[in-house]
Amino acid sequence: MKKIFAFVLSFLLLFYFLIGCSARGKDEIKTRKNFVVGLDVNVMPMGFLNEKGDLDGVDIELARAVFLNNPYFQSHYIGIIFQPINWDAKEMELNSGNIDCIWNGMSYTNERDEQMKLSRSYIKNSQILVVSRDSNIKELKEAKGKTICTQKGSTGFDAIKNSNIFSEKEIENVVQLENMVDCLNEVLVGHSFGAVLDEVVFKYFVNKKGLEGKFKVLKEPLSKEDYVIAFRKDDVKLKEEVEKGLLNLIKTKKAEEISKKWFGENIIDLKEVEGKQKNSVKQNDFGFSFELFKGLLVSLKLFFLCILLSIPLGLLICFLRVKEIKILNILIDSYTLLMRGTPLLLQILLNYAAYFVEIFRGGYKSIDRGQFDAIKVLDIPKNRAIFRIILPQMFNVCLPSLCNETITLVKDTALIFSIGVVELLTVSKNMVNNMVSIKPYLWAALLYLLVCFLIYCLFKFFEKKLKY
Numbered sequence: 408m409k410k411i412f413a414f415v416l417s418f419l420l421l422f423y424f425l426i427g428c429s430a431r432g433k434d435e436i437k438t439r440k441n442f443v444v445g446l447d448v449n450v451m452p453m454g455f456l457n458e459k460g461d462l463d464g465v466d467i468e469l470a471r472a473v474f475l476n477n478p479y480f481q482s483h484y485i486g487i488i489f490q491p492i493n494w495d496a497k498e499m500e501l502n503s504g505n506i507d508c509i510w511n512g513m514s515y516t517n518e519r520d521e522q523m524k525l526s527r528s529y530i531k532n533s534q535i536l537v538v539s540r541d542s543n544i545k546e547l548k549e550a551k552g553k554t555i556c557t558q559k560g561s562t563g564f565d566a567i568k569n570s571n572i573f574s575e576k577e578i579e580n581v582v583q584l585e586n587m588v589d590c591l592n593e594v595l596v597g598h599s600f601g602a603v604l605d606e607v608v609f610k611y612f613v614n615k616k617g618l619e620g621k622f623k624v625l626k627e628p629l630s631k632e633d634y635v636i637a638f639r640k641d642d643v644k645l646k647e648e649v650e651k652g653l654l655n656l657i658k659t660k661k662a663e664e665i666s667k668k669w670f671g672e673n674i675i676d677l678k679e680v681e682g683k684q685k686n687s688v689k690q691n692d693f694g695f696s697f698e699l700f701k702g703l704l705v706s707l708k709l710f711f712l713c714i715l716l717s718i719p720l721g722l723l724i725c726f727l728r729v730k731e732i733k734i735l736n737i738l739i740d741s742y743t744l745l746m747r748g749t750p751l752l753l754q755i756l757l758n759y760a761a762y763f764v765e766i767f768r769g770g771y772k773s774i775d776r777g778q779f780d781a782i783k784v785l786d787i788p789k790n791r792a793i794f795r796i797i798l799p800q801m802f803n804v805c806l807p808s809l810c811n812e813t814i815t816l817v818k819d820t821a822l823i824f825s826i827g828v829v830e831l832l833t834v835s836k837n838m839v840n841n842m843v844s845i846k847p848y849l850w851a852a853l854l855y856l857l858v859c860f861l862i863y864c865l866f867k868f869f870e871k872k873l874k875y
Contacts, residue, residue: 442484444470445492445506449586452611452669453512454489462489466510468665469529469675473652476661480648494560498522501639508649509637512605514562515680524640526650528633528680530607534566536625537609538601539594547572547627553600556582556590563603566629595621603629607674614671633680653677702831703854709820710858713759714813721763726793728764729771739764759816766808770801803873810866814859831855 446454446466454464467489474480474487492500492509500506501523514532515525536555538544551572557563560583568578582599584590590602591612609624638646654677656662662675728739743761774797782792802809820831835851 440484441486441488442474442480443488443490443506443508445490445497445500445509446511447494447586448491449588450512451586451588451608452615453608454510465665465669466512468668469653469656469662470510472656472661472665473649476655477648477652480652497637501637507638507642507645512607512634513637514605514632515635516562516565519637523637524642524646525680526636526638526646528635528678529653529676530634530674531676531678531681532632532634533606533628534563534603534630534632535606535609535628536601536603537591537594537622538625539597540621540623542600542623544601544625547625547629550601550625552577554580554582554598555601555603556584556593556599557603558587558590559583559585561587561605562630562632563605567603570629591622605632607634607670610670610672610674614669631681635680650677702835702851703858706817706820706831707858710817713816713820717759717763720760721767724760724764725767725771728768759812762812763809766805766812767801769808770803770805771797773804774800799873802869806866806870806873810863813862813866817858817862818855 444466448454448456448462450464452464453466454462457463470489471487474484480487490500490506492506497509497513498519501509509523512530512532513519515528519525536547536550538550544550547570555567555573557567564581564583567573567581573581582593584593587602587604587608590599590604593599594602606624606628609622636646636649638649653662656665657675657677663673666673666675724739724742727735743764745761778796782796787796831851831854835847
């Protein structure tokens with residue numbers, strides 16, 4: 408028995424030791440994560456699915472080479488993952504933490520610089536107009552009135568708008584397709600006169616697909632651009648390490664090797680963005696910008712949407728709650744518990760309805776029961792009794808609490824930034840990063856205070872009206 412006991416004890420100790428080592432190993436892994444690169448898988452040659460169904464492209468090779476040759480990534484990340492994203496929602500994907508950077512032939516714009524931390528330019532690019540080889544057009548101005556296509560969500564559309572060649576009506580009729588390959592096919596089949604696309608992309612098609620004999624490029628570009636890599640605003644260290652890795656690839660000629668493979672020439676170099684504004688948001692010495700009003704407008708839209716949904720919903724549920732129907736009461740109590748007991752960001756629209764239910768219920772309970780008996784005795788119609796007798800008294804009791812919750816809602820609209828919506832607080836945060844000053848925060852606080860003061864005055868007005 409002693410031998411059996413010793414054997415079992417030894418086995419248990421060994422088992423717990425192995426489990427402990429495994430747990431420690433897992434804990435160490437949990438402190439690190441994968442480096443996630445976001446991309447649109449339809450952007451040839453920057454990042455796309457090849458004939459075998461594997462991810463391939465210039466940016467794919469550059470990102471892998473940077474990851475493998477920079478010790479920083481080896482010590483901070485487990486591996487590198489390429490995550491396909493919806494290009495129209497790229498800022499939301501980045502700011503929500505689903506990806507660590509956007510590395511996909513993305514062009515620099517002032518708007519993107521406000522929303523994200525952008526690297527130095529690693530490829531110089533132009534937006535060009537490509538037409539059929541048989542076309543007689545020689546200058547950009549000759550394209551006026553013609554059907555043009557470009558990729559949806561790309562800077563090609565911005566180049567068309569800013570070219571001063573096309574009228575507003577013509578710009579509205581620009582065909583926007585999912586990717587640049589579709590744009591070139593539109594020109595080949597004659598559905599579009601020309602396609603506006605990245606010069607870098609067209610160089611790839613000429614080098615790899617032998618399309619030089621099917622298209623011609625107008626010498627005058629619509630705009631000049633810089634390809635950059637995007638990071639979250641606070642990921643300064645990550646941006647610096649990626650740039651350090653790119654510089655190393657350029658010095659060791661690895662970048663040149665990748666470039667010649669895809670374009671037939673070396674076009675990769677790390678330089679500052681041409682014409683980049685230090686502060687892309689227009690402001691004065693006081694740190695104020697009209698961009699704050701745009702953010703305020705978004706905040707107010709969210710506020711009014713929540714109010715218009717939550718107050719009627721709160722009233723409806725309140726009247727259902729006071730019916731004292733057991734099953735209904737259990738469901739409503741579960742709803743209010745769930746809404747008040749979970750984070751606001753998860754259910755911002757329904758959350759306030761749950762609070763308003765309890766506020767209205769308190770107001771309803773404050774009405775003397777004799778009034779309900781009098782309504783029955785006098786045979787007053789139910790709708791008339793609710794709107795002329797019950798609701799005025801309820802609101803008279805509830806107004807202070809309603810005012811507090813409404814003012815809180817104004818401030819809680821700032822939570823929506825977590826899913827990529829650019830409201831007042833997000834705009835001020837971007838301005839603070841650009842200006843290296845807290846003045847925009849002070850202006851944002853004043854705007855919030857102004858809105859809350861107006862709401863306070865409105866509720867005071869209603870309070871006086873209901874005191875009869």
